[in-house]
Amino acid sequence: MKHLLLSIAASAALAIPAAAQQGAPTGSLIERGQGAPGSSETIGYAPDSGQRMTVEVSIGGRGPYRFIVDTGAERTVISSELARTLGLGSGGDVTLASVSQISRVPSVMIPELEIGRRTIADIQAPALAERNIGAHGMLGVDSLRLQRVVFDFTRRELTLSSSHIDDDRFAPGEIVVRGRTRLGRLLLTNAFLDGQRITVIVDTGSQITIGNAALRRRLERARRLRNVRVLSLTGVTGDLVSADYTVAQRLQVGGVHINDFPIAFSEVRLFELLDLGNRPAILLGMDALRLFDRVSIDFANRRVRLAPPTSQADRPVRMAAAAPLRAR
Numbered sequence: 001m002k003h004l005l006l007s008i009a010a011s012a013a014l015a016i017p018a019a020a021q022q023g024a025p026t027g028s029l030i031e032r033g034q035g036a037p038g039s040s041e042t043i044g045y046a047p048d049s050g051q052r053m054t055v056e057v058s059i060g061g062r063g064p065y066r067f068i069v070d071t072g073a074e075r076t077v078i079s080s081e082l083a084r085t086l087g088l089g090s091g092g093d094v095t096l097a098s099v100s101q102i103s104r105v106p107s108v109m110i111p112e113l114e115i116g117r118r119t120i121a122d123i124q125a126p127a128l129a130e131r132n133i134g135a136h137g138m139l140g141v142d143s144l145r146l147q148r149v150v151f152d153f154t155r156r157e158l159t160l161s162s163s164h165i166d167d168d169r170f171a172p173g174e175i176v177v178r179g180r181t182r183l184g185r186l187l188l189t190n191a192f193l194d195g196q197r198i199t200v201i202v203d204t205g206s207q208i209t210i211g212n213a214a215l216r217r218r219l220e221r222a223r224r225l226r227n228v229r230v231l232s233l234t235g236v237t238g239d240l241v242s243a244d245y246t247v248a249q250r251l252q253v254g255g256v257h258i259n260d261f262p263i264a265f266s267e268v269r270l271f272e273l274l275d276l277g278n279r280p281a282i283l284l285g286m287d288a289l290r291l292f293d294r295v296s297i298d299f300a301n302r303r304v305r306l307a308p309p310t311s312q313a314d315r316p317v318r319m320a321a322a323a324p325l326r327a328r
Contacts, residue, residue: 044156088127175255207286
């Protein structure tokens with residue numbers, strides 16, 4: 001089997017969403033400017049080397065700094081280098097789950113982080129090496145939990161709005177998938193991979209999609225694994241773990257089918273923390289999300305909306321002809 005190495009160093013390719021930490025999320029949201037509170041605004045984003053979305057933020061009026069939008073992380077993370085430059089005070093050690101381990105890491109207190117017209121105050125953020133993050137920091141769900149976040153991949157735009165505001169940018173017929181929340185993440189259960197029912201965590205902080213060992217065992221018993229290659233994944237704390245990389249025949253999420261679906265299998269510690277260690281589950285990464293024109297994640301109302309590509313010549317996504325599958 002061929003061995004590949006993917007990492008998230010500065011020139012790198014893969015980020016595993018970590019910051020799956022114990023304890024309540026920190027930070028409080030303040031909206032300001034025209035239309036606040038409850039205003040909607042659109043800002044541009046730039047893809048990093050791993051095609052993750054980075055947006056400009058300011059901290060204490062200084063910046064801009066590039067932060068990755070990471071819907072798989074419970075808390076916002078900052079690079080230790082930037083924390084030292086800004087002179088941020090210590091927030092004590094926190095528990096953090098990365099690719100292969102749960103460890104205690106130092107944190108700092110961010111008094112105010114600004115993104116667009118929104119300010120998140122009093123964030124206790126783990127401070128990690130910038131070479132492992134791949135940016136100045138990551139925006140976790142503590143900064144997004146009361147928001148609807150729309151990722152427009154055709155326009156390279158990110159739209160933030162309060163969850164109670166109607167989203168009229170989505171046309172009728174686009175797929176709505178409802179889920180539930182656990183530790184701040186949105187879990188979708190109306191999904192199958194090669195006939196196996198799975199739980200899906202939408203994860204914009206990961207370049208590739210990752211399945212857990214429980215799903216791998218099910219596919220092995222069904223003789224669905226083929227052409228497996230070995231990858232080495234690097235987490236945000238610099239830890240390494242091997243993964244088996246293959247191509248599944250089909251992923252179904254609600255009424256959307258994705259054929260010839262690439263997936264890596266590894267027992268990332270986030271699965272265990274979400275009580276998914278023994279149930280088939282995947283972290284749906286940017287390789288899959290970027291197949292759509294737009295993806296809307298509404299944390300408060302626990303739903304995801306998927307806009308299929310207007311031109312399907314290059315993207316193997318199709319809408320199901322039948323009614324969406326129902327979760328048991």
